[in-house]
Amino acid sequence: MGVPISQMLTVAGYVMKQKAAKTNRYPLVLMLEPLFRCNLACAGCGKIQYSAEILRRHLTPQQCFNAAEECGAPMVSLPGGEPLLHPQISEIVEGLVDRKKFVYLCTNALILSEKLHLFSPSKFLTINVHLDGLQEFHDRSVCREGVYDNSVAAIKEALKRGFRVTTNTTLFNDANPASVRAFFDRMMELGIEGLTLSPGYCYEKAPDQQHFLSKSGTTRLFSLVLQNRPRRWKFNQSPLFLEFLMGLRQYDCTPWGMPAYNLFGWQKPCYLLQEGYCSSYSELMKETEWVKYGFASGNPKCANCMVHSGYEASAVNDMFGSIGGFCRTIKAFL
Numbered sequence: 001m002g003v004p005i006s007q008m009l010t011v012a013g014y015v016m017k018q019k020a021a022k023t024n025r026y027p028l029v030l031m032l033e034p035l036f037r038c039n040l041a042c043a044g045c046g047k048i049q050y051s052a053e054i055l056r057r058h059l060t061p062q063q064c065f066n067a068a069e070e071c072g073a074p075m076v077s078l079p080g081g082e083p084l085l086h087p088q089i090s091e092i093v094e095g096l097v098d099r100k101k102f103v104y105l106c107t108n109a110l111i112l113s114e115k116l117h118l119f120s121p122s123k124f125l126t127i128n129v130h131l132d133g134l135q136e137f138h139d140r141s142v143c144r145e146g147v148y149d150n151s152v153a154a155i156k157e158a159l160k161r162g163f164r165v166t167t168n169t170t171l172f173n174d175a176n177p178a179s180v181r182a183f184f185d186r187m188m189e190l191g192i193e194g195l196t197l198s199p200g201y202c203y204e205k206a207p208d209q210q211h212f213l214s215k216s217g218t219t220r221l222f223s224l225v226l227q228n229r230p231r232r233w234k235f236n237q238s239p240l241f242l243e244f245l246m247g248l249r250q251y252d253c254t255p256w257g258m259p260a261y262n263l264f265g266w267q268k269p270c271y272l273l274q275e276g277y278c279s280s281y282s283e284l285m286k287e288t289e290w291v292k293y294g295f296a297s298g299n300p301k302c303a304n305c306m307v308h309s310g311y312e313a314s315a316v317n318d319m320f321g322s323i324g325g326f327c328r329t330i331k332a333f334l
Helices: 005-020 061-071 089-098 112-118 135-141 147-160 177-190 215-226 239-245 281-287 308-321 323-333
Strands: 029-032 075-078 102-107 125-130 164-171 194-199 260-262 265-267
Touching (some): 005 308, 029 061, 089 102, 135 147, 194 215, 239 308
Parallel strands (some): 075 102, 125 164
């Protein structure tokens, strides 16, 4: 598994502490979106469809720190938009690292090479580069030529400087399993720490609505991609979540596991659905009608969702929540 022991032990201790306190709903990863602005216009993403006035705005470092402290999750993901466009992103990352949060700085890597000097390598900081496949497929996915080559060059430079680096891959219904497997081989050859993987979710604002996966399509595609996989592939995810994507394991959604905070506040119920916002994390947890979300709820918006934000936390809860779950994890890993 492509997760350092220190991080794994921190997460395990955190989950067991929640279990001991009989806390049924707790955050695992804070999805902290400091801005929506981006330097790409990917067909499967709807973030930059906001008005120009909103795209000019961004969270202050103190707002980011307050959200992290209020939420209390051991890990913080910094997506966007493109977080490297934030004028104070280095201050935000440094402040979160100082608070001993495991930070995943999500980037399309277009300007990563020129921004690396703003950061210091740390076990608490991972640069998570968005790559949806090999050159032809990724450049088509992000609607611009040359992005893949630029990203690979930036990954090499980040690794050379001693940073933890992972890749973040979203698969849609036009993904070619053989090509995806070849892409994983290539990323392992580069020396990245691990791969992160998720099916695309149907953003209502996304320009391309034709290539999102159904639930059956997800399990079919991920079974082809992940079956009989070589041991050299390392995933920065729970092996139980990968089995879930393959249809080998069933989980219910835990949207509170990855709460989202952005310009509008705390997003209900997760960063994929726009069901309103709360002014505080406490209000989010108390006021959200959680039973209305997830596949088991019958909510049509959730019917085909199998993405990490809803189900990765479910798998981690299973992984560290009991002896049986830990044994299932070992079996899945082997």
